[in-house]
Amino acid sequence: MLRDLENSRLEEKGKALFRFVDKVNRDSPRITTADMEPLYAVGWDDEAIYFAVTVCALFNFYNRWIDATGVHEMSPEAHLEGGKRTALHGYVRK
Numbered sequence: 001m002l003r004d005l006e007n008s009r010l011e012e013k014g015k016a017l018f019r020f021v022d023k024v025n026r027d028s029p030r031i032t033t034a035d036m037e038p039l040y041a042v043g044w045d046d047e048a049i050y051f052a053v054t055v056c057a058l059f060n061f062y063n064r065w066i067d068a069t070g071v072h073e074m075s076p077e078a079h080l081e082g083g084k085r086t087a088l089h090g091y092v093r094k
Contacts, residue, residue: 013044015040017052019038020038020049021056025056
């Protein structure tokens with residue numbers, strides 16, 4: 001999906017959201033209400049779009065903060081272990 005969204009097995013609803021998030025990342029000043037229409041057409045609502053923009057913005061913030069403060073990148077092994085932990089326990093820690 002990350003390499004070729006359009007030919008991935010992701011359903012159209014997800015593809016539409018990722019296309020929109022790509023525009024948020026690359027060209028956010030030019031987003032208009034017309035950019036929302038494909039999202040509404042596949043079932044996304046304003047709240048979901050708001051959350052997608054928020055998550056995108058937060059990741060951009062975190063990445064800039066990490067880059068600018070010299071925080072070292074995690075190793076591939078650490079990412080793999082984190083993914084396993086998240087798959088097993090989810091994002092919420094109790």
